[in-house]
Amino acid sequence: MSRFVLITPNQDFAERMKGAVDGALPGGLHTVATAELPEQPEQIFEHLGGTRPAVVVLGPDVPLDGALRLATVFDVRFPDVAVLLAADADAELMLQAMRAGVRDVVSPGVEPEQLRIVLQRSVQATEGRRREAEPTTAESHRGRVIGVFSPKGGVGKTTLATNIAVGLGKTAPMKVVIVDLDLQFGDVASGLDLSPEHTVTDAVSRAAAQDALVLKAFLTLHPAGIYALCAPRDPVEADMITPEQVSRLIRQLAEQFDYVVVDTAPGLGECTLSALEECTDGVWVTGMDVPGVRGLRSSLDVLGRLGLLPETRHLVLNMADPKSGLSVRDVEATVGVPVDVSVPRSRLVSYSTNRGVPVLQAPRRGDKAANALGDVVDRFTPDGAARTRRRVHRRVVVS
Known part of the structure; x- marks a missing residue:
């Protein structure tokens, strides 16, 4: 699917545009190497088999009058498609472009990295507009x-958490967001190899709380077709974020996305408890060590007494090793609930974590850890959940 369309005879700019999109932004690039602009947007859609792109970039070296006229048509008839103009702009042209509905104006000499940021923001804006344009029902989306x-x-x-988000992104592209609520020392950014411009601190601001589009602008788009909201860069900022803000943030995101994956801090801090209250599913993770298993049992007991256990619970045994001295039966007997998925210890997982590329972003067939992580993701997809129910009584085996 081509989410980006470029119309320009300028081959150098086309190469830089390709460098900005390929492997970094979800969806492909369709380039029309001409200075002649179509009269109507539908002529562009025909090149894409009738589908609408997210972003149309006009220029450089296209007639400015024609570009502004076409941008105006898009703004009136297809406001959910962002139009960008590549041109040397002065104050007068910037004003004309703004009036014509051009989303942004970039220099013809813009570097791929900067162009990627502009394209990312444009995609975020179009996704928000398309969601607003969808017919609403009596019951709000959650x-x-x-x-x-x-x-x-x-x-x-x-x-x-990052593998769950990336895996869900394959079945629900652009409808998944991962939130790093380990506010002091969160690692979602490094786990996804991201350098976010904005963090949770921005997302809980008053402006974001009052406007869904402002909140969406604070998210970072990942090449796997998911959004990420990363932890603050300065651990001190964690103290400025309240449990009430966390609850409101998760509710806002759940209204805009099909899946909200929340990576929490270890333990049961106030922000973690606030997140728990908003969760439809809780995934508990433990390794095969006695302190970790006993700690999990204590946590579940406390949450049960507080009435904070989510409606659906999943227990994942991570870095499972049959030589650890514990068995799956030992873990289940201690925790008091069955192990749903066992993820074996894997060099591939360690390597992918250090690279910042989740295993499920480009899984290796036959790898047991990748398959197990896929099983975790399956528990949240309609088709996968059906398969999970059919094999629910099969015992987990560590191999």
Whole structure:
């Protein structure tokens, strides 16, 4: 699917546009190498088999009058398609472009990295407009909120959360967001190899709380077709974020996305408890060690007494090793609930984590850890959940 269309005879700019999109932004690029602009948007859609792109870039070296006229037509008839203009702009042209509905004006010499940021923001804007344009029902949309929890660190919680998000992104592209609620030392940004411009601190601001489009602008788009909201860069900022803000943020995101994956801090802090109250699913992660398993049992007992256990619960045994001295039966007997998925210890997972590329972003066939992570994702997709129900009584085996 071509989410980006470029119309220009300028081959150098076309190469830089290709560099900005390929492998970094979801969807492909369709280039029309001509200075002649179509009269109507539908003529562009015909090149894409009748589908509408997210972003249309006009120029450089196209007639400015024609570009502004076409942008005006898009703004009136197809406001959910962002039009960008590549031209040397002075104050007068910027004003004309703004009046014509041009989303942004970039220099013909813009570098691919900067162009990628502009394209990313444009995609975010179009996704928000398209969602607003969808017919509303009497009951407001609420996506599935999947919280990933562990009483202690070092069990691969963030690795699991990022793989869940990337895996869901394959079945629901652009409808998945992962939120890093380990506000002091969160690793979602490094786990996805992102350098976010904005963080949770921006997303809980008053402006974002009052406007869904402002909130969407604070999200970072990942090449796998998911959005990420990363932890603050300065751990001190964590103290400025309240549990009430966390609850409101998750509710806002659940209204805009089909899936909200929440990576929490170890333990049961106030923000973690607030997130739990908003979750439809809780994924508990533990390794095969006695302190971790006992800690999980204590956490579940406390949450049960508080009435904070989500409607649906999933237990994942991570970095499972049959030589650890514990068995799956031992873990289940201690925790008091069955293990749903066992993810074996894997060099591939460690390598992918260090690279910032989740295993499920480009899985290797036959790898047991990748298959197990896929099983976790399946528990949240309609087709996968049906398969899970059919094999629910099969015992998990560590191999």
